Amino acid sequence: MEHRAATVEKAIDVLFHLHDRPEPWGVSDLGRALDLPKSSVHRLLVSLRRRGLVESDERGRYRPGIALLALGLGVLDREPLVAAARPVLESEAAELAETFFVVALRAGKLTVLDKVEGTGFLRAAPRVGSTVPVHVTAVGKLYLAHAPSALGSAAEVDAEPAAEAVADGERERELALTRKRGYAENLGEWIDGLAVLAAPVFAHGKLVGAITTAMPMTRLAHMEKKSVADRVMAAAARVCARMEGREL
Amino acid sequence: MEHRAATVEKAIDVLFHLHDRPEPWGVSDLGRALDLPKSSVHRLLVSLRRRGLVESDERGRYRPGIALLALGLGVLDREPLVAAARPVLESEAAELAETFFVVALRAGKLTVLDKVEGTGFLRAAPRVGSTVPVHVTAVGKLYLAHAPSALGSAAEVDAEPAAEAVADGERERELALTRKRGYAENLGEWIDGLAVLAAPVFAHGKLVGAITTAMPMTRLAHMEKKSVADRVMAAAARVCARMEGREL
DNA sequence: AACCAGCGTTCTGATATATGGAACACCGCG
DNA sequence: CGCGGTGTTCCATATATCAGAACGCTGGTT
Structure with missing residues (x-):
């Protein structure tokens, strides 16, 4: 080639x-x-x-x-994941008043496909079309836990000599926990002060993306983390259902 | 060349x-x-x-x-008109519950730069990045009335042999009215059943775009057209003020 | 005012590069 | 198995690209 x-x-x-x-x-x-x-x-x-x-x-x-x-918006239009996720993002963002977004692996990189921003003066505002690293994000952990092979060599690409090299055992334990409880979290590991919870969207048994919410860590501290995680997982489940045509 | x-x-x-x-x-x-x-x-x-x-x-x-x-969203980011118009579109669309969008001349064509959709089940949903014709739209009339030279030859390009050839005098009268009252309207001329009101945005005395609202004609019939037009003109004025830094 | 320095654009011959027909490997189908 | 289709690769030929110089212009400096 x-x-x-x-x-x-x-x-x-x-x-x-x-x-x-x-x-x-x-x-x-x-x-x-x-x-x-x-x-x-x-x-x-x-x-x-x-x-x-x-x-x-x-x-x-x-x-x-x-x-x-x-051309760029045409790409969005042909993403079934975006079409399925949009109304879910909107209702969730409105209810929780925090930013929700959808991320998926495209061309070997974790890409923000869509978002609905929350209402806070201080709020997470990722750029649609931008990419996020693998090893320090909630979505990255989701992919490492459920579909590490899909990441291909991308995993190593941005694996910087790990300033805070986590022990392999520790890492594997976190991934196992991610699989078990059904969501991944990232509490300030990537961006200081930013808390992210992400839940996987499966289609035909394969991981096709993630529904994510992000907010300042201080605000998450005032909520019940488990209840927020439940929201995100429920949202992901609804998106999954919509993609499989089980729900309008 | x-x-x-x-x-x-x-x-x-x-x-x-x-x-x-x-x-x-x-x-x-x-x-x-x-x-x-x-x-x-x-x-x-x-x-x-x-x-x-x-x-x-x-x-x-x-x-x-x-x-x-x-790449495509990058284009949006560098449009000052979009940055200035976004919050205005959002608040207007929320208050009136109808679709608002911003249109401007780009590369010789009237292009939809941004939109916020209304809440109705039946609602106008233009595609961002798409283009609209000149001669049968409210925005087109706005440009014909205030900056015909900017349209260049584009005006003739889509000037089909005019199925419903309006008399030149009639046309000129409508453009004069558009200039005088401060907004342009399009009642089903382009798309059957679709009513559009558009107000010009000026910067440094030049026409730089238009703020527009669109809705089913039946719904406009139930409102006071003048009051809707006033809203659109006020919105355009706010966008203008924001572009010139006169308002946060 | 004349100048200089920079710009975007145009022009040119030498040459690196795209071309497109043919051949390849592969797959699904009858 | 062979057929018709696919996406991919190869290679000699001819063409479109390259690089640098020259053009006309504008804006700032001398």
Whole structure:
């Protein structure tokens, strides 16, 4: 598998570069940043613009184009997990007033597919489309516990030399607990002060994603953790039922 | 401007083809549909997959990839109009229980940038990222009335030989009325039974978009149209104020 | 005012690269 | 088993891409 279209990948690199940096970029700067000649960058941009993937202002500075918006939301539309989860997220977020979101493994990475934010002034606000690490998140633990093979080599990829290297036995004990009680938790391990509870969504016996709620740890401390976990698990069960057509 | 990257445009065509058709596509079918040889399509797909713009199942069928989701939402994030309008849309949609959305001219087309849906069982549900025609929509009239030059040739593009050719005088009278009263309306002209009211958002004296509400015509008939129009205009004014930093 | 430095864009020949037909391995079906 | 289909790989040919220089322009400095 060495036959690739180098030009296409360069064009995509341009796209991602424009995406990662907020401000509009000029041809010369792009060329320097990506180590490509000006003329090449310009030609790529011309073609990207013809299709609406980038736009340019009158000064010749470029930024991502709206065609990307339609393409990106199209991806969401064809995710049955999102369609099944949306109303559940909405009702749960409204009742608990905290952020709920749905995460699944896509292209080898744990990806936030959808979210409904809570109402608090201080609230978790993950970005849809962003990815989360495996080893320090509730969803990551869920996948490690129920479908470690699905993670493939991704598990090792972000396995940094573990600043707080947990003993293997300890880790395996936590995963066993996750399987037994039906949810995973992450109390400030990833982001300081952030508490996350995640429950697995199964379809045809396979793990297809997770329903998750996140809130400041201080707020979770004022609630009954078990009752919140029960909510998340019930929500996941409803999503599962909807995916299998058992519930409207 | 004839120097373009043909390979890149072919790759983008593949992307849009996968986007337009819901089901996963095989290499051979794609080649037939786009009139490209199998080997070329395959090479393009390999590169698109390496960057996550497409994904493939184990049978070698391809579909759009999640990387597109991140790119698309990135476009939304850098739209100041969306940032300014979001909270306004939310509060208005909640109070009136009808769908509110924001539309602006992007890449020569009127594009739905964001929306908050109403609560009715029957409700307007435009797709974010989709485009609307110029001549038969409330937003189109707004642009024709306040910034016809911005539409460029787009105006003629979708100007079908006008099945119900309105007299030029009539048309101009309506645009003048739109300018005078501060909002545009569309009562079933585009989609049968759909009523739309749209108010302009100005920044630095230029039209930068529109705040819009849409509902079944029967429901508008039960309300005071003027009061709904006032709401929409007030909302647009708030968005304008937020964009200019005059309001939090 | 003239200048310089930077920009985006265009042009060019040398060459690296995409092309597409043919061959491959595999699968489901009759 | 053979057939028609798939996705994938190979390779010589020709083409589209590359890189650098030149163009016209704008904005700031001398």
